[in-house]
Amino acid sequence: MYVLAAAGLIWALLPVAWMAMSSVKTQVNMFSMPPKLFFQPTFAVYRHMFIGDGNFVSFLRNSLTISLLTTVVSLVLGVMGGFALARGNFRREKDITFWIISTRMAPIPAVILPLYLMFAELGLIGTVPGMVFAYATFNLPFALWLMFTFFRDVPADLEEAAMIDGCSKFQAFWRVALPTAAPGVVATGVLCLMFAWNDFAFASVFTSSRTQTVPIAASLLISQQGIQWGQAMATGTVIITPMLICGLLVRKYMVRGLSMGAVK
Numbered sequence: 601m602y603v604l605a606a607a608g609l610i611w612a613l614l615p616v617a618w619m620a621m622s623s624v625k626t627q628v629n630m631f632s633m634p635p636k637l638f639f640q641p642t643f644a645v646y647r648h649m650f651i652g653d654g655n656f657v658s659f660l661r662n663s664l665t666i667s668l669l670t671t672v673v674s675l676v677l678g679v680m681g682g683f684a685l686a687r688g689n690f691r692r693e694k695d696i697t698f699w700i701i702s703t704r705m706a707p708i709p710a711v712i713l714p715l716y717l718m719f720a721e722l723g724l725i726g727t728v729p730g731m732v733f734a735y736a737t738f739n740l741p742f743a744l745w746l747m748f749t750f751f752r753d754v755p756a757d758l759e760e761a762a763m764i765d766g767c768s769k770f771q772a773f774w775r776v777a778l779p780t781a782a783p784g785v786v787a788t789g790v791l792c793l794m795f796a797w798n799d800f801a802f803a804s805v806f807t808s809s810r811t812q813t814v815p816i817a818a819s820l821l822i823s824q825q826g827i828q829w830g831q832a833m834a835t836g837t838v839i840i841t842p843m844l845i846c847g848l849l850v851r852k853y854m855v856r857g858l859s860m861g862a863v864k
Contacts, residue, residue: 619833619840623645624641624642624643625642625830627830645831645833645834646834648831649831649834649835649838656814656817658812659812659813659814659816659817662728662807662812662813662814663797663814665728666728666731666811666813667735667793667796667797669732670735670739670792670796671789673736673740674736674739674742674743674792675743675785675788675792677743677744678740678742678743678746678792679743679785681744681748682744682745682746682747683747683773685744686747686751686754687751687756701741701742701745703741704741704742708738708802712805715734715737715806716806719733724806725808726806726807726808726810727811730806731802731803731806731807731811731813734802735802739796742788742791742792742795743792746788746791747781747784749784750781750783750784750788751777751781751784754780754781758776758777758780759772759773759776759777760772762775762776786850790850797814797842797843798843799815800815800819803815804819814835814838814839817835818839821835
């Protein structure tokens with residue numbers, strides 16, 4: 601089991617480590633054969649991206665703004681909607697929850713054209729609110745369904761006891777149910793953030809030159825003249841690093857949250 605685990609870890613991390621190493625190599629060292637594992641690192645590519653004349657800082661700012669706003673919107677609506685589904689007395693509760701998650705199952709290309717036509721009518725193409733709305737279209741059903749499963753596993757007796765002690769329904773939700781389901785909230789937020797941060801399909805259609813995100817910046821490095829390998833490796837490293845750090849910081853809550861909402 602240890603050998604299999606080590607092999608799986610190497611298989612997953614080797615491309616990431618190779619990309620990070622290549623981002624601080626010169627063009628000659630990057631393609632040298634046999635590959636050089638020991639070399640003098642250079643950060644010229646990163647200096648050009650963050651300090652030079654490139655627009656990478658603007659791409660990064662757009663990605664951070666859109667991803668964080670999308671996560672907040674999806675979490676706020678998902679938490680409230682998930683709690684309502686878990687505690688409400690609906691006649692067709694299972695049908696409603698299945699309908700919610702089924703909207704997330706639709707392939708992205710199938711919804712891009714209808715969304716584009718609606719966004720064009722509303723003047724949302726190439727705007728930050730338009731991108732947040734587009735990402736929330738796919739994130740919100742996922743957040744609703746996850747939070748429904750998390751709140752369903754929280755005993756309703758805890759809230760009833762709080763209301764007997766004088767809490768209102770909202771106070772019981774805010775002070776009892778929400779803190780109990782906090783690992784699920786963290787897990788849902790991280791997954792929503794990862795989707796918004798890594799998305800390329802929506803960003804390639806609904807953004808303009810002012811709102812393009814980091815994945816779009818990576819695609820611009822591929823042209824008919826060739827691939828700018830140094831910047832491509834550095835851009836890939838920048839894309840993956842925040843999500844890797846975020847996952848490591850909240851890994852305890854991710855495990856608890858995903859196991860908490862497991863289907864029994």
